[in-house]
Amino acid sequence: PGDAMLAYFATLERLPGVERIDLRPLDAAEQRAQLRAILGRPVPRDLAGRIHDRAEGNPFFAEELLATAALEGEDAIAAEVPRTLRDILLARIALTGPAARSAMRVIAVAGHLADDFIVRSITGLPTAELEDALRDAIERQVLVVNRDDGTYRFRHALVAELVYGDLLPGERRRLHAAVAELLTARGGDAA
Numbered sequence: 001p002g003d004a005m006l007a008y009f010a011t012l013e014r015l016p017g018v019e020r021i022d023l024r025p026l027d028a029a030e031q032r033a034q035l036r037a038i039l040g041r042p043v044p045r046d047l048a049g050r051i052h053d054r055a056e057g058n059p060f061f062a063e064e065l066l067a068t069a070a071l072e073g074e075d076a077i078a079a080e081v082p083r084t085l086r087d088i089l090l091a092r093i094a095l096t097g098p099a100a101r102s103a104m105r106v107i108a109v110a111g112h113l114a115d116d117f118i119v120r121s122i123t124g125l126p127t128a129e130l131e132d133a134l135r136d137a138i139e140r141q142v143l144v145v146n147r148d149d150g151t152y153r154f155r156h157a158l159v160a161e162l163v164y165g166d167l168l169p170g171e172r173r174r175l176h177a178a179v180a181e182l183l184t185a186r187g188g189d190a191a
Contacts, residue, residue, distance in 0.1 A: 002013060024057075027055025027057065028052045031048065031055065032048045032063060033046055034098070035062060036064060047056075050077060051065045051077060055158075061156070064084050064085045065085075069082075086162060089156075089159050089162055090162060092140060093142060094138050095134055095140055096140055096142065097133060099125055099129055099136075100133040100136045100137040102133070103119050103123055103125070103133050104163050105175065106122045106123055106175060107143065107160075107168070108154070108160050109175040110122075111160075112151060112153060113183065114151050114152045114153065116150065116169075117182070118182055119134070119152065120177045121178075141155055143173075145156065
């Protein structure tokens with residue numbers, strides 16, 4: 001289903017009169033204005049700031065976080081990802097294949113250090129399979145590539161949080177140990 005949708009959007013973009021508009025995240029002031037418009041009154045600056053930090057400027061995520069704060073209290077937005085967002089984000093992850101999900105688990109642990117070497121070394125995937133898996137996650141808008149240093153990261157921190165939170169305790173320890181071992185070895189090679 002995801003591939004068909006991507007093909008459909010590509011077809012739409014070629015039609016006359018169709019313009020693709022890539023939306024940027026809202027800045028803090030824009031996000032406060034959004035939250036004010038939703039509630040019909042100003043939102044306390046500290047709450048708006050926490051929502052903006054967590055939503056990273058995504059209007060939909062901010063709206064869901066605001067609803068969670070209203071229903072469950074302001075502390076709830078710092079806890080777990082709201083159920084509505086969780087379900088949507090997990091559905092997007094579920095569309096990727098097992099190899100992509102394996103790579104995402106490594107990236108969730110390695111964070112901003114997740115490059116091809118680390119992801120390939122820990123997943124043990126052959127290069128072609130890993131590249132296909134990463135491409136799948138990128139095309140489905142789950143991962144992005146930092147073109148400056150060749151690392152991978154999640155499009156949004158809430159997705160990284162979900163993937164990381166879904167790790168089993170032993171899996172988390174094993175992945176942290178593997179990342180640490182690779183980084184130590186890499187540091188030793190650089191010295």
